Every structure is written in structure tokens, then in C-alpha cells.
Amino acid sequence: MTSLKTKVIHGGISTDRTTGAVSVPIYQTSTYKQNGLGQPKEYEYSRSGNPTRHALEELIADLEGGVQGFAFSSGLAGIHAVLSLFSTGDHIILADDVYGGTFRLMDKVLTKTGIIYDLVDLSNLEDLKAAFKAETKAVYFETPSNPLLKVLDIKEISSIAKAHNALTLVDNTFATPYLQQPIALGADIVLHSATKYLGGHSDVVAGLVTTNSNELASEIGFLQNSIGAVLGPQDSWLVQRGIKTLALRMEAHSANAQKIAEFLEASQAVSKVYYPGLVNHEGHEIAKKQMTAFGGMISFELTDENAVKNFVENLRYFTLAESLGGVESLIEVPAVMTHASIPKELREEIGIKDGLIRLSVGVEALEDLLTDLKEALEKE
Numbered sequence: 241m242t243s244l245k246t247k248v249i250h251g252g253i254s255t256d257r258t259t260g261a262v263s264v265p266i267y268q269t270s271t272y273k274q275n276g277l278g279q280p281k282e283y284e285y286s287r288s289g290n291p292t293r294h295a296l297e298e299l300i301a302d303l304e305g306g307v308q309g310f311a312f313s314s315g316l317a318g319i320h321a322v323l324s325l326f327s328t329g330d331h332i333i334l335a336d337d338v339y340g341g342t343f344r345l346m347d348k349v350l351t352k353t354g355i356i357y358d359l360v361d362l363s364n365l366e367d368l369k370a371a372f373k374a375e376t377k378a379v380y381f382e383t384p385s386n387p388l389l390k391v392l393d394i395k396e397i398s399s400i401a402k403a404h405n406a407l408t409l410v411d412n413t414f415a416t417p418y419l420q421q422p423i424a425l426g427a428d429i430v431l432h433s434a435t436k437y438l439g440g441h442s443d444v445v446a447g448l449v450t451t452n453s454n455e456l457a458s459e460i461g462f463l464q465n466s467i468g469a470v471l472g473p474q475d476s477w478l479v480q481r482g483i484k485t486l487a488l489r490m491e492a493h494s495a496n497a498q499k500i501a502e503f504l505e506a507s508q509a510v511s512k513v514y515y516p517g518l519v520n521h522e523g524h525e526i527a528k529k530q531m532t533a534f535g536g537m538i539s540f541e542l543t544d545e546n547a548v549k550n551f552v553e554n555l556r557y558f559t560l561a562e563s564l565g566g567v568e569s570l571i572e573v574p575a576v577m578t579h580a581s582i583p584k585e586l587r588e589e590i591g592i593k594d595g596l597i598r599l600s601v602g603v604e605a606l607e608d609l610l611t612d613l614k615e616a617l618e619k620e
């Protein structure tokens with residue numbers, strides 16, 4: 241079997257079919273000349289298909305072990321298309337700490353179409369089993385989750401979902417296919433904010449989806465074309481270029497994050513660290529089983545919650561910004577930034593405290609990142 245390290249470079253359609261160009265060109269066109277009336281060629285209109293986007297779609301399917309891939313104009317556009325598989329009366333079990341935007345889409349947009357949902361702590365499998373109703377059609381979660389780095393057992397959850405005739409939908413944004421393969425563990429649909437590690441350079445907003453089923457692929461393809469939030473050719477090219485170095489980057493992110501998590505854990509100024517690579521992290525054993533490394537995301541709490549503002553503003557290499565997964569290190573406070581769309585009472589219930597800080601550890605020199613954190617903690 242070809243290694244993922246090779247697949248990120250040679251997977252999908254890695255050379256241009258027409259010219260042999262080793263970097264698939266940006267086919268900046270909206271339409272295609274037809275052979276004759278009623279005789280279109282392979283592509284007829286760029287919402288329904290574009291060669292640059294197609295190369296990326298084949299690549300994500302190849303990397304995740306799916307049958308077909310789909311590229312969207314954002315991660316949320318992909319999530320929206322997938323959740324449009326469901327309709328009035330359908331019930332979805334949603335992990336209780338999904339990304340704020342995913343929660344908002346479900347709570348404020350999809351419920352208008354008559355879809356119902358329950359938020360469930362999926363690390364408790366008994367709670368999951370108890371949450372199924374006759375109308376339950378899917379279980380949706382991230383692992384590791386954003387921002388609490390909760391690790392959920394994909395194999396166990398998907399087998400429980402199957403027993404209830406429900407689909408398992410996994411947002412694999414934090415791990416990427418390089419660290420975790422949800423379809424091989426039983427998931428039906430895998431989703432990505434490709435804005436993050438897949439793009440890898442904080443220069444593109446994109447979403448990717450793939451599935452293990454031809455039937456689901458045909459439905460998702462229909463929804464992608466019908467809703468129309470497709471990824472443009474320039475952005476498709478950028479994501480493909482990013483993916484070529486995914487293996488190198490994920491190894492570097494994970495190595496840096498492990499050391500930084502250990503440093504934070506040992507610091508007096510830090511009261512709690514959430515990182516799946518730490519042996520005392522609740523999901524460490526599951527992470528060891530289903531991931532090849534623990535990724536670049538860390539969340540933590542300061543002993544003095546009032547020091548958060550000074551701390552995040554006193555760093556040199558950790559830029560205060562939303563998003564994650566780029567080569568540069570970023571820092572943010574979920575309660576006021578990425579997860580502000582979740583009401584405060586609910587955030588508190590699920591453990592996203594106002595003082596929680598999230599790091600996206602980049603691939604800079606570890607010494608510089610450690611010095612930066614150390615100095616900012618001392619200044620606090």
C-alpha cells in the first residue's frame with residue numbers, strides 16, 4: 241500500500257491530463273466549448289466540474305480512502321451541503337463541543353428546515369446510546385475537538401451509529417488524513433475545513449468532503465452542484481499545493497506541540513493543559529490507538545484568569561488571530577473569538593471557560609516558541 245507521505249504528492253490527479261504539467265494548471269474558466277449540440281466534453285460548466293478542482297477532489301478521496309471527493313468554498317459550505325442530506329423531522333446527534341460555526345449552522349439555520357438535533361458528550365458512550373431516537377439519521381463530531389481537544393473513539397461511535405442505522409460524520413480538520421483515517425475506522429463521511437492544515441499557509445478558505453459510499457457520493461455531488469458553493473480554481477490549486485507538504489508539516493506541528501504542551505503542563509502559571517499527547521489527557525489512549533501523532537493544537541487555562549489579555553497580547557511569534565493549521569503559530573481565546581457564537585451558559589456547561597486559550601502551534605524553531613511563551617508568562 242502506498243504511504244501517505246507519497247500519496248500527498250502523487251495522489252489523485254497529480255499531473256495534468258492534457259499537457260503533462262507536473263503542477264495541475266489553474267483552469268480559470270467558467271465554461272467549456274462543446275463538440276456539437278448536446279455533445280459536451282468531460283466538463284461543461286465550472287460549478288458542476290472544473291479540472292483544477294477535480295484534481296483536488298480526487299486527491300482528498302485518495303488520502304481519506306473515499307470513493308469521491310468534493311471541494312467547497314469554505315469548510316462550512318461543505319458541512320452545509322452534507323447536512324442538507326437530511327430533512328424535516330430528521331434527528332442528528334451533535335457532539336457538544338463542535339466548532340462554534342458548526343453549532344450556529346445547526347442551531348440557527350438547519351433547524352429552520354425542520355432538522356432537529358441534540359448536543360451530546362460523545363466521550364460517554366452510554367450517553368450516546370441513550371441519545372438515539374427513531375428519527376436519528378446521523379452522529380456528527382470532531383476529533384480531536386475544537387477547542388477542548390476531546391478525543392472521541394471513531395471505531396466505537398461508528399459501530400454504535402451503524403447499529404442504529406445512522407451515519408457517522410467526522411470532521412477531520414484537526415488531525416488531517418495524515419494523522420487519522422476516519423473512513424478506515426468506520427466513518428461514512430469525512431469533512432474538512434481545508435482552510436486549516438490542508439491549505440497549511442493561512443492563505444485560502446476552503447472545504448473538502450469525501451465518503452465511503454457511491455450512493456452518498458452521488459447525493460453529495462447533487463447537493464454540491466445544486467447549492468453551488470464550489471471552490472474556485474485558484475483556491476483549489478492553493479489547497480493542492482499545500483497538501484504536497486502535509487506530511488512534513490504535520491510531523492513538525494506535532495513535534496513542536498508535544499514539547500510546548502509539556503512545558504505548559506510544568507508551568508506554575510498554567511492550571512490546565514488540553515493536549516492528546518499528554519499521558520494524563522483523558523483521551524490519550526484512544527488518540528494513541530487511532531492517530532499516528534497528536535497534532536498541533538493545544539488549549540490551556542492560566543492559573544490567573546485575569547492575566548489572559550496581557551498574556552495573549554505579549555507574545556511575539558504567536559499571532560493573536562482566529563483560524564489554525566498554518567505554518568505560523570497563532571493564539572486565540574475561543575470564548576471571545578472562534579466560539580463566541582455559542583451562548584455563554586452553554587459554553588460554560590461544556591467546559592469552554594472565558595479564560596481558555598487555544599494555540600495553533602506552527603513549524604517555527606521550537607526554542608523561539610518556548611522562549612516567547614516563557615517570557616509572556618513571566619510578564620503576566
Ligand SMILES: Cc1ncc(COP(=O)(O)O)c(C=O)c1O
Pocket residue numbers: 314315316317339341342382386411413414432433434435445446447563578
Ligand atoms: C473543526 C472545524 N470545522 C469546520 C470549520 C469551518 O471551516 P471554514 O472556516 O473553512 O468555513 C472550522 C473553522 O474554524 C473548524 O475549526
